[in-house]
Amino acid sequence: MWIQTEVTRQLNIKYPIIQAPMAGSTTPELVAAVSNGGGLGSIGAGYYNPEKFRTDIAKTQTLTDKPFAVNLFVPEYNEVTSTQIDRMKEILTPYYEEFNIEPDMPTIDKDDTFGQLVKIVIDTNVKICSFTFGIPDPVTVEKLKEAGVILIGCATTVEEAVLNEQAGMDMVVVQGFEAGGHRGSFAQKTLQSTIGTMALVPQAADAVAIPVIAAGGIMDGRGVYASLTLGAGAAQLGTAFLTTKESKAPEIHKEKILNSTEMDTVLTKSFSGKYARGIRNRFIDDMEHHQEDILAYPFQNQITKKIRSKVAAEGRNDLLHLWSGQGVKMSRDTEAKELLKDIVDQVNKISGNEAYHR
Amino acid sequence: MWIQTEVTRQLNIKYPIIQAPMAGSTTPELVAAVSNGGGLGSIGAGYYNPEKFRTDIAKTQTLTDKPFAVNLFVPEYNEVTSTQIDRMKEILTPYYEEFNIEPDMPTIDKDDTFGQLVKIVIDTNVKICSFTFGIPDPVTVEKLKEAGVILIGCATTVEEAVLNEQAGMDMVVVQGFEAGGHRGSFAQKTLQSTIGTMALVPQAADAVAIPVIAAGGIMDGRGVYASLTLGAGAAQLGTAFLTTKESKAPEIHKEKILNSTEMDTVLTKSFSGKYARGIRNRFIDDMEHHQEDILAYPFQNQITKKIRSKVAAEGRNDLLHLWSGQGVKMSRDTEAKELLKDIVDQVNKISGNEAYHR
Structure with a gap:
């Protein structure tokens, strides 16, 4: 008999363990491995276009x-503004020149990609949809609920x-x-909204009636059980799954996590225009002098994207977004x-043996 | 039968629960109440002179x-330098004028207060001594060990x-x-050394053979048990005990904690020259513009001390160091x-009932 929570019951999963939806790093193989193992896998479709989204869902459905x-x-x-874009292009020029590439031009999504992806969720009969960077509009919420989709939000x-x-x-x-x-901040986006997991989980659990899922620094069974103890109905692990064989994070990214310490990560807006935690490297250091020129999300993300793809393709990590949580020393190279x-x-x-405690 | 750990065994206490040594806010009554209740009380003697230290120890020993x-x-x-001191005095002048007080002059401790306090620990037969802001010199360590004192360090x-x-x-x-x-940082004092409790505890427990005591954001039984789950041998709670009747924190400090949210605290060097977490107020905001002029610890602490005493005496909290952790919404006004x-x-x-988990 395993620990049943409101989350495992609602999601119909065996274990209260969720693989975090790491946009750009999940594969159908990773998602299916976690779900087949009794946890909940998540396709990180944040940057997907409709075609890629359909393909990944279809593949995952064949695997689990x-x-x-x-x-x-x-x-x-x-x-x-175009002045802001020009300024950032100027700052990034040394990298464009280093790789002999043309700058990406930031663009605005005029195709309602989000609306198209939501429609695909319903059409493909996916039953669980989580959101990052905010709460969808009421019409979308209603549409998904009518289709019987369970909705999971994100809060910091x-x-x-x-x-x-x-x-x-x-x-x-x-x-x-x-x-x-x-x-995943949306109402409070400053660094003042950074609350440690140990403090955030019980205070959130006290404040809402819906189940809370703990995320942040959880890497193993100790963190999962601690999360349940703090009042969460499940734990969500990102970095722990990022270094697995099935993740499609570049090898240089996985290697860096596997060889770093808990002090090596920082919160930075430099890659995307939104705060994210990653391992400090040359790009983060270089951009520290240009914080006031960082473009708003998603424009900064778009304008740095080509540089990051190029550097990853060349097997270098100095200009790559090396996303990682603070639990790096517990990371493992495994399936x-x-x-x-x-x-x-x-x-x-x-849970079964008190003598485990030191 | 309660959870026994290496910490409870070595310290000869019933529960793996430690009241944090909050310098300036503990009383013999608080320390004795925790120890009599089966936890470990701690006298926060960080700013004590030998006389005050002797008095507090003697009083505590009569109570437990x-x-x-x-x-x-x-x-x-x-x-x-005197130039730096003059600059900070200039910055603080509006507050000195507001209260009609003379500035405190930063001084260097020439009396080896630390050495005197260590001697008192041994003379008064105190059996547990914890340290903050570093590791004592080898001679002191040896002396205390010979006297049978158990030594507890602090790490971030x-x-x-x-x-x-x-x-x-x-x-x-x-x-x-x-x-x-x-x-309690000493080897790494920058904000980069801020690791969340959920990530720090298991990584530290993996790295050392001595027992680890978890601190940071722990406010109730959920946090205590989560700490043990993460690999700690005990949990140390500060803010939770700061608002109790027995704590001598000013009432305006307690009230502020009891009425704040998890987002209201920040890390600031402005009061003492060392990073500390407290509830944001006028002084922190004012001093944000003078970060490069903050004196090194303990000089900044000395030069702001009179202002803080005065404002507390007048029942105001706008210039007071309102130390608090991020678990504020779990704080309680109780004994x-x-x-x-x-x-x-x-x-x-x-620990006894899995159905507790949500």
Whole structure:
């Protein structure tokens, strides 16, 4: 008999363990491995176009008949002037020259990609959809609910958790300071909204009636069980799954995580215009002098994208977004199935045996 | 039968729960209430002179025959020029004028107060001594060990935990990002060394053989049991005990904590010259424009001290150091004995009953 929570019951999964939807790094193989193992895999579709989204969902559905989630980025409408774009292009010129590439021009999504992806969720009969960077509009929420899709929001503060509940999310991921990759902040986007997981989870659990899913710094069975103890109905792990064989993060990214310490990550807006946690490298250092010129999301993300693709293709990590949480020393080079099994075994050991405690 | 750990065994206490040594806010009544209740109380003697230290120890010993700890600040030798002092006095002039007071002049401790306090620990037969802001010199360590005193260090990174172990500390508090009051950093003092408790505890526990004590964002039984789950041998709670009746923090400080949210605290060097977490107020905001002029610890602490005493005496909190961790919404206005009992009851409930999990 395993630990049943409101989350495992609603999602119809065996273990309260969720593989975080790391946009750009998940594969159908990773998602299916986690779901087949009894957890919940998530397709990180944040940057997907409709075609790629359909392909990944179809592939995942051939690999598993268990529930899995898809994650979408809620679009936001920031403004950017051509003067600001020109300034950032100037700052990035040394990199463009280094790789002999033309700058990407930031563009505005006029195709309602988000709306198209939502339609695909419904059409393909995906039953769990999580969101990052905000709460979808009421019409979208209603449409998905009518189709029987369970909705999972993301919050980095208690207030954001409450906003998710009020908007009708069925559950909410609360993402602590330790978390790798983008912060899901939307109501509070400053660094003041960085609350450690240990403090955030119980305060959020006290404030909302919907189940809370803990995220940030959780890497193994100790973190999973601690999350449940703090009042969460499940734990969501990103970095731990990023270094698995099935993740499509570049090898240089995985290697860097596997060889770093807990002090090597920083929060930076330099890659995308939004705060995200990654391992400090040359690009982050270089851009520290240009913080006031960073374009708003998603424009900064677009304008740095080609440089990052190019440097990754060349096997270099100095200009790459090396997203990682603070639990790096617990990262492992293994298969997702194996990682999940070890986490489950460790939780069994902890929950069944008090002598485990030091 | 309660959860026994290496910490409870070595310290000869019933519960793996430690009241953090909040310098300036502990009283013999608070320390004794926690120790009598089965936890470990700690006298925060960081700013004490020998006389005050002797008095507090003697009083505590009349109130409890259970073990308690004393906490000392390891002295450090920073430099400050008279030009720097004059500049800071100029910045603080509006406050001096507001209260019609003369500036405090920063001074260097020439009396080896630390050495005197160490001698008192031995003379008064105190059996547990914890340290903040560094590791004492080898001669002091040896002297205390010969007297049978158990030594507890403090670390904010895995590396600092290892340094504590190498220096002969018997156990080490690992203090996460969420923690209120001063950060115990010594080897890494930048904001880059801020690691969330959820990530820090297991990584430190993996790196050292001595027992680890979790601190930072822990406010109730959920946090205590989560700490044990993460690999700690005990949990240390500061803010939770700061608002108890027995704490001597000013009422305006307690009230502010009781009425704040998890987003209201920030890390600031403005009061003391060292990073500490407190609730944002006028002084922190004002001093944001003068960060490059903040004096090194302990000089900044000395030069702002009179202003803080004065404002507290007048029942105002706008210029006071409102130390607090990020778990504020879980703070309670109660007696220490009651708080400890509730924490113990909550741990019993969690550890004995899986249905507790949401």
